[in-house]
Amino acid sequence: DVKVTQSSRYLVKRTGEKVFLECVQDMDHENMFWYRQDPGLGLRLIYFSYDVKMKEKGDIPEGYSVSREKKERFSLILESASTNQTSMYLCASRGTGVGTVGTFFGQGTRLTVV
Amino acid sequence: LAKTTQPISMDSYEGQEVNITCSHNNIATNDYITWYQQFPSQGPRFIIQGYKTKVTNEVASLFIPADRKSSTLSLPRVSLSDTAVYYCLVGATNTGGFKTIFGAGTRLFVKA
Numbered sequence: 704d705v706k707v708t709q710s711s712r713y714l715v716k717r718t719g720e721k722v723f724l725e726c727v728q729d730m731d732h733e734n735m736f737w738y739r740q741d742p743g744l745g746l747r748l749i750y751f752s753y754d755v756k757m758k759e760k761g762d763i764p765e766g767y768s769v770s771r772e773k774k775e776r777f778s779l780i781l782e783s784a785s786t787n788q789t790s791m792y793l794c795a796s797r798g799t800g801v802g803t804v805g806t807f808f809g810q811g812t813r814l815t816v817v
Numbered sequence: 818l819a820k821t822t823q824p825i826s827m828d829s830y831e832g833q834e835v836n837i838t839c840s841h842n843n844i845a846t847n848d849y850i851t852w853y854q855q856f857p858s859q860g861p862r863f864i865i866q867g868y869k870t871k872v873t874n875e876v877a878s879l880f881i882p883a884d885r886k887s888s889t890l891s892l893p894r895v896s897l898s899d900t901a902v903y904y905c906l907v908g909a910t911n912t913g914g915f916k917t918i919f920g921a922g923t924r925l926f927v928k929a
Contacts, residue, residue: 793861806851
């Protein structure tokens with residue numbers, strides 16, 4: 704089974720802190736994604752990466768950056784955490800190729816910014 | 818990217834078959850249809866994927882008519898543990914920059 708592992712299940716950070724959320728996948732997938740999920744807003748795409756050192760903005764990239772130095776690892780960075788970034792953050796990965804089946808998600812990191 | 822429309826919520830009883838329909842009128846030739854299940858405080862979990870006609874696995878069936886403008890996820894004999902949000906997604910699988918975009922999903926509540 705594909706495994707997508709996020710480094711923390713719960714985090715509490717202070718306003719203004721720099722926050723790193725780490726994600727590792729073990730299936731050699733090319734594509735990795737970061738979403739945030741908020742009640743009533745569903746899952747929204749923050750950034751995605753289709754190769755090492757490659758990244759593209761999703762729908763809500765403001766206030767975030769990402770890093771993909773190795774194929775298996777995709778990091779989300781909150782440069783200066785704010786209370787409106789309190790959310791559930793989900794990392795995902797998927798392969799590339801005709802008939803690639805599904806996007807696989809981690810368990811999520813519930814981040815609270817106080 | 819093809820936009821999807823699903824019912825916001827559905828109720829069912831244990832042991833019943835549940836069918837959730839998703840509309841995707843502007844689906845493209847290369848697009849596949851994928852369904853996910855999400856429990857509270859967990860990431861979405863892949864259920865089933867198809868391109869046309871019918872696909873069945875150990876969890877569900879997916880029915881896709883010839884025009885592919887809609888699809889129906891069928892869950893046989895649901896149990897209380899099937900209470901979750903179900904998402905329908907449409908997109909191509911063979912593109913590296915593929916963005917997986919989720920809609921609002923359908924909240925299924927299974928009652929005893």
